[in-house]
Amino acid sequence: MLPEIRLNGWGYCLPGDAVSNEALAGRLGVDRDLGAETGIAERYFSAPGEGPSGLAAIAAGPAMAKAGVAAEDLSMLVFATTTPDVAFPGSACFLQEKLAAPTVGALDLRAQSAGFVAALDMAAALCEIPAAGTSPEPILLATAEVFSSGLDLSPSGAELASRLADGASVVVLSAGGAGPKLLSSRWYTDGTLLEKFWTAAPHSSQLGRRIDRADLAAGRHYPQSDLPALRGVAQARLIEVLREVSAETQTDLETAARVVIDYVEPQVAVAAARELGIAKDRVVIPTASFGHVMAAGLGIEFARSIDGLATGERMVLASAGPGFTWGAAVIEAD
């Protein structure tokens, strides 16, 4: 019998002041209504120097306090990001230093928008089963992104600069203790769609130079996308994986307390929810509130709203994004 995995504590960070659509349009040099175009209310951009590990360190404070654990109690750090602090080593190492955690494992994962679900899946597996009479050893799971430093803040970059954003979430989880229960985490990949949403450079397969000035001149170091080409796929995969976790956990999507659906284009999440017959007032779309924070969007929303659920109520979380990668999780409030 596998032990129940519980989320013992949580926190999030949306850094600095919100960047409004009007302010961003000014920075991008475009005269357009970005709010109407993207369905995004506002977003947060972090200050230089913070990095994903810095945002995660802020989110870790309330998460560890809620779980009642100190840095020296942690058995491992797991970090999922698409935009690491540096090329290598991973952001988990930088977070370890910031938290002054002991020399436990620091695992760095890359799964883009499915990062939160994938990291939950892996961290749940890595939780040690406590021996009789001992306390469970918690794992700190961080998801964080800093896209703002790598965006093309010019009219030609507006499509993604207006949608991708910064933020972090932390959950402390263990095979025991108190807190919401993880009932399911499922996620998948279809690499045939990789070049529809990606950053082309650096590219280690480029003979002679992994990155050079020509890459910069051509803007290959900025994210690029063909969002219209992905809409149908994204909607279909979100519906598919939501139905899968719903069936697996016998969670009725139409009556679940909260269904969180994250996608870079909020209207795709809206369409998926509509097709699944989920009432508007129970659907939350993180990207619509604070931009697409890829690996961290679901975790931020979880940390913002899990306290609003009563014992036994369920939160279903799904996301999709570059890779193409998608996933969903079901969490039951305690």
Added chain:
Amino acid sequence: MANRNHILGVGSALPDNVVTNDDLSERMETSHEWIEQRTGICERRHIDVACGGTDLGKIAAERALEAAGLTIEDIDLLIYATLSPDLEWPATACLMAAKLGAPQIPALDVRNQCSGFVYSLATADAWLKRGRGSHVLIVGGEIHSTGLDLTTRGREVGVIFGDAAAAVVLGPSPDGEKGILSSHLHAEGRFAEKLWLEVPSSRREKHILEADFEGEKPVVFPYMAGRYVFKHAVTRFPQVIRESLAANDLDVADLGLLVPHQANLRINQVVAAELGLDESQVVNNMQRYGNTTAASIPLALEEAMLDGRAHEGQYVCMAAFGAGFTWAAALFRW
């Protein structure tokens, strides 16, 4: 009843192009003697046609699957371990899955540098033990040569690394006895900048700039504080190997074979001496391939399986130390 997972198949792939120390001496101020004395490395492979880690990875993975008597359809999770991803994002695992014609399975990158393979083994083992599937494909793939400064300025790092891919299939132990007994993961993030590649860096104001290509130590190339790394490696390696043995009520006298990360022959010699292991009990092949980071352990393991050094009934330890700093060990009953 033991519920163990074992390596069911191994495969590797190397570029054809051999680069000897003499070849490097023509490109920079160095010599065969200088490189050999400090590292034990005599030659390495560098791609000479445009080729990604996933192109080598495809060959390695297909060999590993064949050796295991499986096909890609049997794989439930793909882990790609690398520090030289084919592209910035999405995860190189997505591209690897597409090249292998994988069905829609979970696929992610583990970014734990030289410890990436052992971290991947530990994660895959935990995921299987949680009942999430029956087989995991782990591919370690690196194209270092396109990211190195192969001039006199970059010689300290440039001479060490080689390109390669190697893969293993992890799945249910054939007899319940063989397989991973335990794994042990560690990191010490305060030394992250002793062996690192800074850019692209999301924590800066701009993640990559023209200026990054300039100066005495351009930050588009990896940096290593060699003696510092050496000192920590020869301490942490024996520590984590002993930890893995002690966790299974064993000691060094019980160890049959050590398959260490292949960073530097001198490190592995000090480790062997410290543990009192005979030369024949330590697999070394960096003399021919250099440091291939995430690919190094499966590349060495394959050799030890082919020449009979890894044989049934032995205790085999795979151990690594590298950037992060991260270090790890997995102990097998072979």
